[in-house]
Amino acid sequence: MQYNFVISRKAEGHIQSGYYWYEQQRQGLGNSFMDAIDIALLSVQSNPLAYGIRRKNIRACIMKGFPYLILFYVKGNNIRVVSVFHMSRKPGA
Numbered sequence: 001m002q003y004n005f006v007i008s009r010k011a012e013g014h015i016q017s018g019y020y021w022y023e024q025q026r027q028g029l030g031n032s033f034m035d036a037i038d039i040a041l042l043s044v045q046s047n048p049l050a051y052g053i054r055r056k057n058i059r060a061c062i063m064k065g066f067p068y069l070i071l072f073y074v075k076g077n078n079i080r081v082v083s084v085f086h087m088s089r090k091p092g093a
Helices: 009-025 029-046
Strands: 004-007 053-055 058-062 068-075 078-086
Touching: 004 009, 004 029, 009 029, 009 078, 029 058, 029 068, 029 078
Parallel strands: 004 078
Antiparallel strands: 053 058, 058 068, 068 078
């Protein structure tokens, strides 16, 4: 099945914040973070039902190489990423 993929503005903001933070730590690390995001999102898009449900219908993908969690839900052939956050922070913070 081919899935439509939407990233919420909130999730986009978290991705952008993560990029800038990592880039400030070391030049090029922000790009590595974005590469890891892309790999995780491609994995979600190719097989979203492989990821476990955390709450209600929200599934979670743990990124490799960075302590981030991608939260999303699947409805029909649509995937919506609702949050991307650092795992040591409270969601929504």
